[in-house]
Amino acid sequence: MLAEEQKVVISKSISAEAPGHKEMLNYGLGFFGVILVWTLVGTFLTFYYTDVAGISAGVVGTLMLVARLFDGVTDIGMGTLVDRTKSKHGKARPWILWMGIPLGISIILLFSVPDIGGTGKIIYAYITYILLILVYTAVSIPYKTLLGLMSQEPNKRSMLNIYTGIFTMLSTLLITVLAQPVASAIGGTAGWTSVAVFCGIAITVTSFLAFRSTKERVGVSAAEQAKKDIPLKIALKALFTNKYWLIITVYCVIAYTLNALLAGAGLYYTTYILGNAAYFSLIGMLLFLPTIIGFFFIPKLVKKFGKRNIALFVSVLGIFGPLVKMIDPFSLYVFSVGTVIQGFGLLPIIMFLYAMINDTAEYGEWKFGIRTQGLVNSAASFGMKVGAGLGGALIGWLLAFGGYAGGLEVQTSSAVSMILVLNIYIPLILAVLQTVLMWMYKLDKQYPQILADLNERKP
Structure with a gap:
C-alpha cells in the first residue's frame, strides 16, 4: 500500500508535459553524433597515431593519459558552468547549440596529422587532442545533464537512456564496422x-x-535552488559524500578502461594475433550483438527488475567472455564466441549508465539538500575520461614495453604477449571489478521513497 501511495505522490511531482517519443528520439539522435566522435577517437586514434602517423607507442600512451586527465579536470569546471548557466534556452541546451560546429572542426584536425617531422607530429598531436577533448567536454556534459533536466520520472528517464542506447549502438557499429575498411580503401x-x-x-x-x-x-x-549559485566548495563536499555517486564514478573508471581496451586494442589483436585486420569489423559487430538483442527485451525487464539488477546480471555474464577466449586465443571462432559473451558486460554502459548517474543527483538532493545536476554528470564523466585515458595509456605503454613497432607485418613474441594481455587478461580483471561495484550500487530500492520525500519538501 505504501508503494502505491509513493507512486501517486511521485506522479504529482512530475510535470504533465513529459517528453514524448519524438522529443526522446531527437535527444537520442544528438547522441548519435557525440558517440561517432567518441568511438572514432577511442577505437582508432591510438592505431592511427602508431601505424599511420608514425608516432611511437610509448609517446602515444603518455599522450592518452595526460590528455584524458586534463580532460577530466575540465569536466568538473564544465559541470559547474552548466549549473550556473542562465539563458532563455535553459542550462544545458545552449551549450549543445554553441559547441556543435567547433567539435566537428576539431575531430577533422585530429585525424589530419601533417608530415612535419617526429617532434612536430607529437606537438601537433598534443595540441589537436587537447583541443578536441575541451570542445567535446563542452558538448558531452550538457548532453548528459540534459537527460536529468528533461524528466525526473524514473521510467521516462530510463526510456531516454534506452533511446540514447539505440543511437549509441548504431553510431558505434557504424564506426567500428566501416571506418577501417573505408580508411584503408582511400x-x-x-x-x-x-x-x-x-x-x-x-x-x-x-x-x-x-x-x-x-x-x-x-x-x-x-x-528551486537552481535559481541561485551554490558555492563550489559546498557542492563538492556534498558530491564526495554521496556514496552512490562515488560507486557509479569508480564504476565509470573501470567500465571505460575495459571499453577502451576492447575497442582500442582490438585492431592490434585481429592484425597480429588473428592475422587479418579486416576481422576487426566482424569482432566489433559481435561485441554489440548482445546490445542489439537486448533492445527488444531490456525495457520490459527494467520495469520488472530495475536497472541495477539487470546491470548486475549482465555484468556477471560478461566475466565469462575472457575465460572463453583463453581456451584458444589464436582461434577466430573461439575469440568470436568470447566476444559475444563479453558484449553483455557493455549493456550497462549503453543502456543504463546515464540514467543511473542522474539518479544519484536526486539522492544528493534528498540527502544533503543540494541539487547540482551538471556537477554530478561532469564528475561522473571525469571517471569515464580517466578510464578511457587509462585504457589508451595501457595500450601504448604495454605495446612499447613489448617492443611493438608500428607498420611491421610480424611483431616480436613479447609484443604479441602484450597484445594478448591487453585483450584478454586485463579485461578479465576489470570485468570482475565492474561486477563488484554494480553489486554495491543499491539506489533503485530507495529511489521511489526519495522522490516522494523530495515532493513533500516543495513549497
Missing part, C-alpha cells in the same frame, strides 16, 4: 581524414536537431 592519412569529415558533419547536424527539439523541465520547475 589510404593513409587521407583515408582517416575522410572518415573524420563524415563524423564532423554528423555531429554538427545532430547537435542542432537535439537543441531544437528538446526541452528542459526539472531545472525550471522542480529544482
